[in-house]
Amino acid sequence: MTNNIILELKDIHLRLKSNDFEVNILNGIDLKLVEGKAVAILGASGSGKSSMMSVMNGLERQTSGSVIVAGHTLDNMNEDQLALFRRDNIGIILQAFHLIPTMTAIENVAVPMELAGIKEAIEIAKKMLEDVGLSHRMDHFPTQLSGGEQQRVAIARAMAPHPKILFADEPTGNLDGKTGHNIIDLIFSLREKNNATLILITHDQELAGKCDQIIHIEDGLIVDAHHNDEKAAE
Numbered sequence: 001m002t003n004n005i006i007l008e009l010k011d012i013h014l015r016l017k018s019n020d021f022e023v024n025i026l027n028g029i030d031l032k033l034v035e036g037k038a039v040a041i042l043g044a045s046g047s048g049k050s051s052m053m054s055v056m057n058g059l060e061r062q063t064s065g066s067v068i069v070a071g072h073t074l075d076n077m078n079e080d081q082l083a084l085f086r087r088d089n090i091g092i093i094l095q096a097f098h099l100i101p102t103m104t105a106i107e108n109v110a111v112p113m114e115l116a117g118i119k120e121a122i123e124i125a126k127k128m129l130e131d132v133g134l135s136h137r138m139d140h141f142p143t144q145l146s147g148g149e150q151q152r153v154a155i156a157r158a159m160a161p162h163p164k165i166l167f168a169d170e171p172t173g174n175l176d177g178k179t180g181h182n183i184i185d186l187i188f189s190l191r192e193k194n195n196a197t198l199i200l201i202t203h204d205q206e207l208a209g210k211c212d213q214i215i216h217i218e219d220g221l222i223v224d225a226h227h228n229d230e231k232a233a234e
Contacts, residue, residue: 003034006069008032008068008069009031009065012062013028025051030222031222034213035197038212039211042203042208042214044218047219049201053201058074059086069089092166094154095172101142104139105140109160132153132155132186151171151183168187168201170202171184172184209228211228
């Protein structure tokens with residue numbers, strides 16, 4: 001397994017304005033993540049874990065510090081450059097599915113690739129929907145799909161371009177327990193198949209136990225970061 005650093009945060013601070021005062025969200029985050037690993041980020045609501053993920057993928061601009069992803073420094077990129085970088089390197093899965101309601105499942109998966117100029121977008125989308133068990137639902141619209149099926153479409157969309165890094169923020173938050181477990185198994189299976197780095201935001205200790213590394217964040221600071229010895233022994 002490679003030991004290349006895929007993502008590095010250097011002294012990350014994030015302050016956001018609220019009315020007439022500033023709120024400190026991240027308070028000096030230093031972190032290095034190794035390529036090809038699954039990493040769980042745990043923390044209570046308001047701890048800063050989702051904000052840290054947004055800084056990692058360039059959706060939120062840090063107040064100070066440096067973000068380096070896949071060998072690229074994000075600090076000085078403008079919004080267009082960041083969007084192109086995410087398109088080519090990053091997949092994002094959220095608990096809200098964010099599917100386009102007027103498009104079928106296959107269109108939802110294919111359109112981002114078509115916009116990126118990928119000629120085989122439809123063929124790739126078809127294969128990804130087969131991989132997530134939706135070969136019989138490709139021409140259905142989101143309103144015709146269950147919550148679990150919609151999340152599977154969202155996963156297919158995120159994974160179709162074979163991103164180097166897959167971010168998942170509470171991806172089972174809107175699903176029942178059994179469906180949630182199936183979705184998590186699917187995410188880990190596709191991550192391994194595509195050799196992607198997985199960064200998973202969760203509050204679920206059992207889910208974190210499936211990851212190679214576990215990071216705890218509290219009050220905008222990393223208070224613990226350790227490798228999962230049980231996972232390493234498998």
